[in-house]
Amino acid sequence: MPFADLGDARLFFTDDAPRAAPTGPPLLLVHGFAADSADWSFHVPELNRARRVVAPDLRGHGHSSAPPTGYRPQDLAADLLRLLDRLGVARADVIGHSLGTMVGSVLAVEHPDRVRALVCVDPAYGQPTSVAAHFPAMFAGLRGPDPYATALANDAWCYTPDSPAWLREWHRRKILATAPAALAQAFAGLYEGPDAFGVRPASAAYLARRAVPVLSLWSQAQAGSAAWERDLPGHPASRSVLVPGGGHRLHAERPEEFLQTVTAWLDALDKE
Numbered sequence: 299m300p301f302a303d304l305g306d307a308r309l310f311f312t313d314d315a316p317r318a319a320p321t322g323p324p325l326l327l328v329h330g331f332a333a334d335s336a337d338w339s340f341h342v343p344e345l346n347r348a349r350r351v352v353a354p355d356l357r358g359h360g361h362s363s364a365p366p367t368g369y370r371p372q373d374l375a376a377d378l379l380r381l382l383d384r385l386g387v388a389r390a391d392v393i394g395h396s397l398g399t400m401v402g403s404v405l406a407v408e409h410p411d412r413v414r415a416l417v418c419v420d421p422a423y424g425q426p427t428s429v430a431a432h433f434p435a436m437f438a439g440l441r442g443p444d445p446y447a448t449a450l451a452n453d454a455w456c457y458t459p460d461s462p463a464w465l466r467e468w469h470r471r472k473i474l475a476t477a478p479a480a481l482a483q484a485f486a487g488l489y490e491g492p493d494a495f496g497v498r499p500a501s502a503a504y505l506a507r508r509a510v511p512v513l514s515l516w517s518q519a520q521a522g523s524a525a526w527e528r529d530l531p532g533h534p535a536s537r538s539v540l541v542p543g544g545g546h547r548l549h550a551e552r553p554e555e556f557l558q559t560v561t562a563w564l565d566a567l568d569k570e
Contacts, residue, residue, distance in 0.1 A: 301361075302354075304380045306368065310361035311335070311354035313385060314346040322568045323414050324350035324387050326378065330396030330547075331422070331484055332449055332473040334360025337395065340553035344561070352390070354381055356401070358480025360472075369480055370487035370494075371397070375404035382412065391564060395419040395549060399514075400488060400496065407507045415535075415567055417560055418514040420546050422488050423501045424523045430497040433489050440482040449473045449481050455519065456546035465550055502530055511535035513563045515556070517544045535567060 302309045312335065325345055327338045335353040338345075345351050355362040356374050368377075378401065382390065391414050394402035399418035406413045439448030450473055457466060473481075488496035495504035511533040516524035518541070527538040539559070541548050549556040 302381050302384050306365050307357040308363040309354050314351045316348050318348045321348040324390045326390040326392045327353040328394040328398030328401050332476040344557050358477040364477030369483035371400040371404050374401045391415045393417040396422045406510045413510050415511045419549050420517045423496050425497045437486050445478050445481045458545045461545045506531050514538045516540050517546050
C-alpha cells in the first residue's frame with residue numbers, strides 16, 4: 299500500500315526492497331520545497347541495487363494530503379519518524395535535498411539513534427544574512443493571494459544556463475501541484491521563528507549538534523556556504539563538497555556523477 303495514514307496527514311511513499319544482499323542500512327530519500335519523491339526517479343534503480351529505499355512525499359507535496367498546518371522541518375521530521383516506525387525501519391541513511399536537508403538534520407540532531415549518516419544536496423540551511431534579507435518579501439508573497447507566482451519567480455535561481463529545459467518544466471509543474479499551505483508554511487518554517495535554523499548563526503549552532511557523518515554537496519551558487527560548512531565541527535568522516543557548475547537540483551541534472559559520489563561515500567562508511 300503506497301499510502302500511510304498518520305492521523306493528521308496521509309503520506310504517499312514508495313518502499314523498494316534491495317535487489318541483492320543489503321550492503322548497508324535502508325535509505326530514506328527526502329525531497330525539497332515544492333517538489334515530490336519523483337525527484338529521485340533517476341536514482342532509485344541504482345540505490346536499491348543493494349539497499350532498501352523509502353521515498354515519501356512530504357505533507358502538502360506530491361500525492362500526500364495537505365493539512366492546514368505542520369510544515370516546519372521539525373513537523374515534517376516527525377511525520378517521517380512515524381512512517382519509519384510503520385515500516386519497521388529502525389535506522390537509516392538519509393539523503394535530503396534543500397528543504398529535505400533540514401528535515402534530515404532534525405532527524406540526525408533530535409533522533410541520532412535513527413540516522414546512521416546524512417547526505418545533504420544543496421542545503422537550505424546556512425544562508426548568510428545578505429540572502430536572508432530577501433526572505434520577508436518571499437514570506438509575504440507566499441502568504442498572499444497568488445503564492446504560485448512567488449514560488450515560480452523564486453525557482454529561477456535554481457538553474458544554470460546549462461540546466462535542461464525539461465527540468466525547469468518538470469519543477470514548474472511540481473510547484474503548481476503543491477498545496478498553498480505547504481508553499482507558505484514550509485518556506486517560512488526554514489527561516490522564520492525562534493526554532494528556525496536556516497540562517498546563520500542559528501544554522502551553525504544547530505548543525506554542530508549533528509554527531510553523524512554528513513556529506514554535503516553544494517551548487518556553484520552557494521560556493522561560500524560550502525566553505526562555511528567545512529569549518530563547522532562534526533564527525534571526522536563528514537565532507538562539504540562544491541560541485542562546479544552545478545545548479546540547485548544538481549542530483550537531477552547530473553545523476554550519474556551524483557550517484558557515484560554518494561555511493562562511494564556510503565560504501566566507505568559501510569567498511570568502517
